[in-house]
Amino acid sequence: MDVSVAVTWFFEDEVTKRTKAILDGFLEEAGLAPCLWHVEVSNAMVMAVRRKRLSPIEATRNIERLASIPIVLQPPPGSRQLIEVAALATTHGLTTYDALYLDLALREGAMLATDDDDLKKAARKCGVALC
Numbered sequence: 290m291d292v293s294v295a296v297t298w299f300f301e302d303e304v305t306k307r308t309k310a311i312l313d314g315f316l317e318e319a320g321l322a323p324c325l326w327h328v329e330v331s332n333a334m335v336m337a338v339r340r341k342r343l344s345p346i347e348a349t350r351n352i353e354r355l356a357s358i359p360i361v362l363q364p365p366p367g368s369r370q371l372i373e374v375a376a377l378a379t380t381h382g383l384t385t386y387d388a389l390y391l392d393l394a395l396r397e398g399a400m401l402a403t404d405d406d407d408l409k410k411a412a413r414k415c416g417v418a419l420c
Contacts, residue, residue: 293404319359381411
């Protein structure tokens with residue numbers, strides 16, 4: 290699950306039935322994400338403060354709420370995995386951050402939850418199911 294889905298949980302005007310269902314699904318089974326997931330979601334909160342969508346206090350509360358979401362973070366990638374991630378990014382025109390999510394889904398045989406169009410397209414090309 291990438292940040293494009295997770296960020297919707299913190300904004301009433303962005304959450305959808307689908308993204309809410311993904312969050313609710315974590316009550317049954319924890320989600321998977323790369324080690325940078327918390328950092329990316331926290332950065333989204335900081336950007337929301339800068340754009341005046343959230344107050345600093347609201348952003349802090351949202352960041353604190355991250356700890357209650359059952360997400361299993363993967364360890365930092367080693368050099369071999371980074372080579373594979375870079376190849377995915379190059380092949381599919383992704384950032385290495387997004388390619389890390391795709392790589393995780395490929396390695397784990399997991400579905401990928403994303404609202405990023407480029408990442409969806411790459412996932413489909415790689416045979417990764419989307420949720």
